[in-house]
Amino acid sequence: MSAKTTNNAEEFIEAAGAHVRSDPVGNSILLTMMEGMRKSGGKGPTAYWTWAVDEAESGGGTAGACVCVPPNLAILSGMEAGAAAACAASLHESGAPVAGVLGPTRAAEAFVEEWTRATGSTAVAGRTEHILRLDTALPSLPGQTPAGHARPAKEGELEPLTDFFLEAAAGSGISREEARRSAQRQIASGHLLVWDDGEVAAVVGRTPASDGVVRITPMHTVPERRGRGYARALFAETLEQGRAEGASTFVLFTEAENTAAQSLFRSFGFRSHGTTVEYRFE
Structure with a gap:
């Protein structure tokens, strides 16, 4: 498993756009950032776009993706642990100042493990949120x-x-x-x-x-x-x-403890689409 980091959004979209769009609900934050950067013509704050490639797949398929716009958190797509670790290593090698990470539990934990190993920093767990969707x-x-x-x-x-x-x-x-x-x-x-x-x-x-x-x-x-x-x-x-x-689809994130908000959303027909976790580095 390997990964590449670039500051060029178009290069990222060409390499990893299909992967991000394969789950537009789970990857909604990353997708919004990707489309926003495309519409701006690359103008705006510096962004670090990263994608992991599984060389074992025919043609080296994209296995995961993330973007970090400092000082914000790195946003992860859904991916296996190996791909998340490769993204963390690539971001570290690029010199990106990553303040923390937000993503699906397995991916976020693997990213944290590699980042803290490489940097010597510690990770503090933040919010856990449910992803809800309405179709x-x-x-x-x-x-x-x-x-x-x-x-x-x-x-x-x-x-x-x-x-x-x-x-x-x-x-x-x-x-x-x-x-x-x-x-x-x-x-x-x-x-x-x-x-x-x-x-x-x-x-x-x-x-x-x-x-x-x-x-x-x-x-x-x-x-x-x-x-x-x-x-x-x-x-x-x-x-x-x-x-x-x-x-055609709506998505939102709600804290696991916020049962009142979840009750409101579910009354409109929203249903679960996974969980996302947050870590910050110190």
């Missing part, structure tokens, strides 16, 4: 629509919405600047919705569709406004808009 038609849900309406977020709301992003991602280690950039991108694209009943009560974001898959992120309700149906109504509107734009 069916949207259900007709009972209940009254709360006061107010859904609307796109506005540029002037960037700072309070950044606070919402940070609260929704509590425990992930995301910086304010990272959260601000994410909110700004989604506001600019029209993919960040808020529920407005005179003031912002809830927020739900999503990505553009990539290979027919839309990822929901983030979702947050102002604590003192919870229990009034804002999140459910806004979530339903987000799904409807995604369907209207051609999405």
Whole structure:
């Protein structure tokens, strides 16, 4: 097993794009990053694109892929332990400043083992999240629509919405600047919705569709406004808009301990699609 790291997104897409697209739900974060970099023409922060090759396969098939955009975590596709270790070794040899890793359990643990061996660093376990997916038609849900309406977020709301992003991602280690950039991108694209009943009560974001898959992120309700149906109504509107734009599948990540959110998502028909884990290096 060997791996290669490049700063050229197009080279990565040519070599590993088919592998990433083979599981657009499990690889939704990596797919979104890949498509975003392609659309930007390679402009933006330096990214380290890595893919593993299994020489035992005829033609040397791609066995795994990951991308790291410092200071963010390295994002892994689903892959066997040997491929994940090869990706870690290649990233280390490239000099990439990897702060941590996020991916399926087996791949993430193998990456951590190789990275800590090569660097002498230690790994601290972070969040464990369930991947949920929805492929069916949207259900007709009972209940009254709360006061107010859904609307796109506005540029002037960037700072309070950044606070919402940070609260929704509590425990992930995301910086304010990272959260601000994410909110700004989604506001600019029209993919960040808020529920407005005179003031912002809830927020739900999503990505553009990539290979027919839309990822929901983030979702947050102002604590003192919870229990009034804002999140459910806004979530339903987000799904409807995604369907209207051609999405056939929705995916989201939810913390294993967040049973309330899981109950809401499952009421819409979301089902399990695996688990992802996070480690940070010290």
